[in-house]
Amino acid sequence: MIKITAIIVTYNRLEKLKKNIRALLEQKYVPSTILIVDNNSSDGTQSFLEELKNRNELVHVCRLAENVGGAGGFSYGIKFAAKNFSDDYFWLMDDDTIPQENCLAELVKTVVFLNGKFGFLCSDVRWTDGEPALMNVPMPTRDWNYYENSDVIKLKYATFVSVLLSRKVVNKVGLPYSDFFIWGDDVEYTTYISRQFESYYVKSSVVIHEMANNSAPDILNTPEDRISRFYYDFRNRFVIERENRGSVKGNLKATVYSLNYLLKVVLKRKGLKKAKVIIKGSIDGFFFHPIRKYIR
Numbered sequence: 001m002i003k004i005t006a007i008i009v010t011y012n013r014l015e016k017l018k019k020n021i022r023a024l025l026e027q028k029y030v031p032s033t034i035l036i037v038d039n040n041s042s043d044g045t046q047s048f049l050e051e052l053k054n055r056n057e058l059v060h061v062c063r064l065a066e067n068v069g070g071a072g073g074f075s076y077g078i079k080f081a082a083k084n085f086s087d088d089y090f091w092l093m094d095d096d097t098i099p100q101e102n103c104l105a106e107l108v109k110t111v112v113f114l115n116g117k118f119g120f121l122c123s124d125v126r127w128t129d130g131e132p133a134l135m136n137v138p139m140p141t142r143d144w145n146y147y148e149n150s151d152v153i154k155l156k157y158a159t160f161v162s163v164l165l166s167r168k169v170v171n172k173v174g175l176p177y178s179d180f181f182i183w184g185d186d187v188e189y190t191t192y193i194s195r196q197f198e199s200y201y202v203k204s205s206v207v208i209h210e211m212a213n214n215s216a217p218d219i220l221n222t223p224e225d226r227i228s229r230f231y232y233d234f235r236n237r238f239v240i241e242r243e244n245r246g247s248v249k250g251n252l253k254a255t256v257y258s259l260n261y262l263l264k265v266v267l268k269r270k271g272l273k274k275a276k277v278i279i280k281g282s283i284d285g286f287f288f289h290p291i292r293k294y295i296r
Contacts, residue, residue, distance in 0.1 A: 002108055003032040003087040004164070009073030010095035011039040014048060016210060017095040021052070021059070029105035032087050035060045037077040039067040060084075068178065070094070071185035074160060075178035075293070082170055082295050090170065092163045098208040099123070099162060106205035107164050110152060119169055119197030120190055122155065123162035123205040127214035134216045136161045136209055138201050141194075151203035156194050160186040162207040169197060171295060177239070179290040183232035188240050219274055220264055227273050234258050234281030235288055251286060258282040 006024055010017045017036070024034055038045055038061060046063060053059040062080055064073070074092055081090055089111070091104065107121050125136035138158040146154050163186070173196060176189040193199060219230040237257060242250030258278055265274045 002089065002111060004089045004091050004104065004108075005033040005035055005081045005085050005087040006031040006091045006093070006104075007035050007037065007074065007077040007081060008093055008095055008097075009037045009039065009070050009077060010041060010045060011067055011073075012041045012043045012045070013095050014041070014043050014045045017045065018048070019098055019210070020093070020095050023098045023100075025056075025058075026101060027099060027104045028102050029108050031058070031091060031104065033060060033081070033085050034058050035062065035077055035081055035085075037073045037080075038063040039069070039073050040064050069181035070160070071176055071180035071182060072178040074185065075175045078170060078175055079293075079295055082167060087167070089164055089166050092160045092165075093207070094161055094209075096210040097161050098210060100206045100208070103162065103205045103207055106202055107162075110200065110202045110205070111164070113150070113152070114200070116166065117198075118166075119173075119193035119199040120155075120158065120163050120165040121152075121199070121205075122158035122164070122190075122201050123207045124201070124203050125159070125161045125207055125209050128208060128210055129214070131214060133161070133209040133211065134214055135159070135211060140201070146198075152200040153203070155190070155199050155201050157187045157190040158199075158201065159190075161209050162205070163190065165193065169193060172196070174292045174294040177290040177292070179288075180236050180239075181232055182229065184236040184240055188236070188243065191240070191244070219261060219277070220268065220270055224273075227271075227277055230274075231277050231281040231284075234261075234278055235285040238282070238285030239288060239290060254285060255282065258285075 049061045125133040127133045136159045139156040141154040176185045238254040241254040
């Protein structure tokens, strides 16, 4: 039997987390371990998880001393699972991910179909209305239909909304960049994996991503209280582009992206705060060089 640790990172979304855990426990193929990484939530998550782990032996909890973001949470969770559990695979997802009943079973079927030879597998991510989740559209490779009679598609990258990877791959490639905090850590990590191991989307494995809106994030239209989050988008993009294109071309590509948004902010009079976030994120991106950490 293939043993799998589900790793969920949560922060102040208790009701979403409850639905996520319920869906995990109702899977046709139940994970061997459910590890919840709590980013120091303050909404009652701690007491709920303490009670839950006392009632269910599958559940393990890591409560962090501070909020280290999704990137830090997944990096910590993968490392903790690799060191403390014997499971063969790690299944990553956000706390607002609701796996459908046969989601993990279909991923496991694909593990068998591929004889375990892959970098990562990802599910078909849908929004609450059944439409594709626009925030979680994976990138196919040029030879995406390599297995033309199967429901798997070769990928360049995916997001951490139901991604399955093996202990063997983690030992080889290391961990996601915890210093990213949020934004792009999943794209960077899955791209890094797919350069070394062929990776796939599994159409028959479905999850619902319960985001507030089904839209890709855009600083031009984001509410005032969420503008500061885009700092990480512009900063981390420099790392991703450098890794994909090399130092000079990567910095140039990321700079053009930033200037394009800065021009739109100015022309559409979207506010000084947005312009400052773009400029600061871009300048810091030039000097941002996170170090890959490995499990020893």
